[in-house]
Amino acid sequence: MTRSHRDEHDERSRTRAIDLHVWREVTRIRTEWLIDHHLTPAQRHASIDEESVELTARITTFESVVLDDLVDRWKAAYGWAIPGDAMPLGKLTALARADARSAVLCDNLYAHIPPALIAERHAATAAEATRKRRRSAPAPQRWRSRSVTIAPATEMVVMRTWGIVRSCDFTELACALIQVQSDDGMPIPVSPLDPLAEQMAAVIHDQLVEEGLPPI
Numbered sequence: 001m002t003r004s005h006r007d008e009h010d011e012r013s014r015t016r017a018i019d020l021h022v023w024r025e026v027t028r029i030r031t032e033w034l035i036d037h038h039l040t041p042a043q044r045h046a047s048i049d050e051e052s053v054e055l056t057a058r059i060t061t062f063e064s065v066v067l068d069d070l071v072d073r074w075k076a077a078y079g080w081a082i083p084g085d086a087m088p089l090g091k092l093t094a095l096a097r098a099d100a101r102s103a104v105l106c107d108n109l110y111a112h113i114p115p116a117l118i119a120e121r122h123a124a125t126a127a128e129a130t131r132k133r134r135r136s137a138p139a140p141q142r143w144r145s146r147s148v149t150i151a152p153a154t155e156m157v158v159m160r161t162w163g164i165v166r167s168c169d170f171t172e173l174a175c176a177l178i179q180v181q182s183d184d185g186m187p188i189p190v191s192p193l194d195p196l197a198e199q200m201a202a203v204i205h206d207q208l209v210e211e212g213l214p215p216i
Contacts, residue, residue, distance in 0.1 A: 017056060018056050019056040021101065025109065026109060029109055029110070059097070062103060070092045070095065102163055106193055118190055118194055126187055129184050140186075142180060143173070148179045149179070150176070153182075157189070162192070162201065167216045177203070
């Protein structure tokens with residue numbers, strides 16, 4: 001095998017070993033929040049790939065633990081027979097993957113972002129948005145009506161912030177709120193650990209209660 005072929009083989013192997021969502025999140029955090037200015041672009045790219053491979057491996061290991069727990073809880077609730085209207089194993093596996101991914105990213109990536117840096121950027125973003133709002137006067141509460149066009153990027157923010165274990169109504173309102181915040185230039189949560197995520201969840205819960213829906 002020639003060197004070029006080995007390089008191509010190694011690149012394909014590394015790509016297969018990386019969870020694409022993890023790679024995107026590592027890239028976002030390492031280029032927007034935790035920037036090592038001593039690295040060249042090539043070194044930064046290699047570092048991001050290496051970290052993504054490591055985190056993906058941790059997620060895969062933890063996923064099996066989470067899945068075993070979910071299956072045990074399934075058996076305790078339903079017995080060995082799986083009801084036709086219950087969640088199949090495939091969905092349990094997807095849930096285990098999502099939970100493991102969130103836990104590993106929170107512990108090994110998001111937790112390294114200084115809270116003071118997040119607060120500083122949110123304050124600057126909010127101040128700029130307030131100045132613009134005085135000129136254009138949009139309706140910041142329009143998300144409550146859910147009549148907002150949701151961009152794919154907004155759905156990704158909602159999923160990485162609150163995961164998939166939420167009601168459809170919560171997710172719909174969360175998408176609307178994040179979209180309005182984004183459209184108005186207001187801060188959006190950086191990660192599930194961002195205090196803004198908890199604040200927004202509380203606002204969404206209040207809206208769900210106002211609509212007579214379960215606040216979940």
